[in-house]
Amino acid sequence: GGKKNSECDLCAILCFCHSGPCRPNPCHNGGVCELGETYRGDTFVGYLCRCPLGFDGVHCQHKCSGPLGMEGGIISNQQVTASSTHRSLFGLQKWLPYFARLNKKGLVNAWSAAEGDRYPWIQVILIFAIFKMFVITVFVYAILLQIFTGNTDNNSPSANSFSPPIEAQYIRIYPQVCRKHCTLRMELLGCELTGCSEPMGMKTGHIQNYQITASSVFQTLNMDMFSWEPSKARLDKQGKVNAWTSAHNDQSQWLQVDFQITTKITGIITQGAKDFGHVQFVGSYKVAFSNDGEKWLMYQDEKQQKDKIFQGNFDNETHRKNALDPPIYARFIRILPWSWYGRITMRVELLGCPEEQ
Incomplete structure (x- = not known):
């Protein structure tokens, strides 16, 4: 019929x-x-x-248990709020909500609720899209009328799975049983519901060295052993020489990745580095893309009808994520630094998925 x-x-x-x-x-x-x-x-x-726990997508093809950015800094300070803040040393020490980052170091290194707070909570707003969350590492909390087991000491992480997973833009944690003060550091694990925001392989090495090129390369003390090559531009890379740095500080520099095939790119994560104690990072950048490596198009701000300038980093270590909406479909992508501190220096991860997804 x-x-x-x-x-x-x-x-x-x-x-x-x-x-x-x-x-x-x-x-x-x-x-x-x-x-x-x-x-x-x-x-x-x-x-x-x-799909089983930790996977998502039409065919369960996407992993969905990556960190969403509490520890790395993609989740900004403004996205983390709480019912109250504990103050100590006559109010000089403040255990603020955005200190609740997994593995945070220092004398004040977590969020702690005020003593008189009878119903404490801490909340994270995920601003890029609706997220699916599978695992969360926290102190002790209750949510959706289920009590989850938290920590038994001050340092070892405790992981809990949500089955079925939570699909939400806001998540709030309610401590139920605390020792002294309700105090925690945490990470949220999951993925965006689009199913196309997976790391493409800069950090893991799936994107190989020969696929990463740059306009120029800086050498500290003009020594080959201190050459800041594009292949070192990998998010969270460690070592004395652990990033790409350009030989020149001008707006003609670029870092390029060749995916070998047309790829859907939905986001960029950037990070700075230190050159023997000197803080260096890119404060803003533009993005270009190409399918043949010769003809390049600049990513546009659709509202302003001009090249989009993305906000970069504010320090050498924190991750900064920018979403590409609409996404880029291309084989080649270039990041063009537009402003910088110290020298043009970058560690990078690219987010996306194969074109057909």
Whole structure:
């Protein structure tokens, strides 16, 4: 009868499931295929993948258990709030909400609720998109009427899984049992619901050295052993020489990645570095992209109809994430530093997924 939800289609699937859409199983990473009246756009596919904990996407192809940025700094101070703040030493020490970052060091290195706060909470706002959260590492808290086990000491992390996962832009943690003060450091683990915000391999090395090039390379003391090559521009890289630094400080410099194939890029994470104690970072940058490495297009600010300038870093260590919305579809991407502190210096991760996703 011309119905979109065709009873005949569904009957055919149910009656011939041995050769239907679940045979072979289209769900990856242990996903369970379920038959049903399911559409992808206007196409009737007749199945749905139930993904195991830690995976997401149409075919459970995306990992969904990466840190969302409490420890690294992608989640900014302004995104973390709390019901109260503990003050000590006559009010000079403030245990602020944004100190609640996993593995934070220092004399004041966590969030702590005020003594008189009978119902303390700490909240994180995830501003880029709706996120799916699977795991959270915290002190002791209760949420959704379920009590989760927290820590037994002041230093060892404790992990808890949400099954089913939470899909939300705001998450609030309510400590229930505390020793002395309700105090915590934490990380949120999960992914964006778009399913296309996975690290592309700068940090892990999946993007190989030959795929990363640059306009110029600086050498400390003009020595080869202190050469800040583009292949070192990997997020969180350690060592004395642990980033790319350009030989010149001007707006003609660039760092380039060749993905080898057309790729969907949805975000960029940047980080600065230190050159023998000297803090260096890129404060803002532009982005260009190409499919052949010769013709380049500048990423545009759609509202202002001009080249978009992205906010970069404020120090040498904190991660800074910028979303590309709309995303870039290209083989090559270039980051063009626009302002900097010290020297043009970058460590980078690129976020995205293969073009077809």
